[in-house]
Amino acid sequence: MSTLEEHIDISVPLDTAWECLHRAETYPRFLEGVRAARSEGERTRLDVEAGGRTREFEVRITDRGGENVMTWRTTSGPTLGGAFSLLSLDDDHTRLQARFEYEPGTITETFGGPKGFAQAAVIERGLRSDLQQFKELVEHGG
Template structure:
């Protein structure tokens, strides 16, 4: 598995950045290669993506979601991937969005893309486009403030 970590500071409050990230169906607006996401239920999304020229569809399960803090997920089947995005309040109007991805490339083209740093490059550019998307709007397109997988000790 290949690991990627990227972050970006956005000029919106933490709740605005978090709320927007819960709007999975808007991801094609700022994520390269994401053609469609359908929210099946509170914890399941269906993705249609283009990776190294090949279209793939898969389901991803949200394993943890804490408002204004973090969203973690893992794919249910191939292609295997998992990740977490965390939201860090810098001040009332600025938030650091940190993304960590674990991706298992499938096939020759995806392995070449991984080895040439394409996954890292794509993640970095997706965060830049998220910044532009949310800052230009000045607000989120919607929100889901529910919790998933909250630890017992909280």
Template sequence: MTLIEESVQVDVPLAVAYEQWRKVEDFPLFMRGVVSIERAGELTHWVVGVAGAYREFDARTTEVVPDERVAWAAVAGEVRQAGVVTFHRVGEDTTRIMLQLDVEPQGLLERIGEALGFVDRQVIDDLHDFKEFVEATHGGPPGAPRAA
């Protein structure tokens, strides 16, 4: 498995960032590789685009500490991953989000993509897209226009 560690600072209060992250059904709105996510009891069912192909997997939330951390692991399907995201108060309206993700590339194309840094780049892009999404929908920096 490959460990990816990335972080981003968002200009919204910690509780806002945490609550938006918990809305996994919204991930396709800002994560380019996520096609859909559906809740199925204790699991979430993911459809993702990886190296030009679609993969499906089920994930289980393994730990929740409100306003602090969420951990998960894939439990079935074509994707093997586990991760944790933590939320750190920087200021009243600023939060640092730190993501650790263990992924195991499947197949030759995914291994090549991982070796070339495409997986890291996707995680970085997804975190920055989350930043833009949560700031646009929940206020963002002072004076920034809000999304309708």
């Protein structure tokens, strides 16, 4: 299993960032490839464009609220997982750390694209872009 971690500092209080992370309907606005998202209790259904077509994935989200950590793992589709961790820097600034866990072969089979180092570089750029999109969304009241 490969793991990638990235972080970004956001100019909002921790509670504001935490709330936005928990609104599934905002996921298409900051997660590349997600076309639609809806919560169903502890499960979230994502319509994701993968390999030139839209596929539905089910994700189980678990909160460790006292630690400000939201973990996720697919329960259908490819085996993927990760976590979002929030750290209050001060009253108006928060660090969001994202961890993404994946099997390189699964990514290629599901989404297509490059393999090896090139795949890792594409995933890293994608994660950085998603974090930047989240920052813009949450800082502008989304």
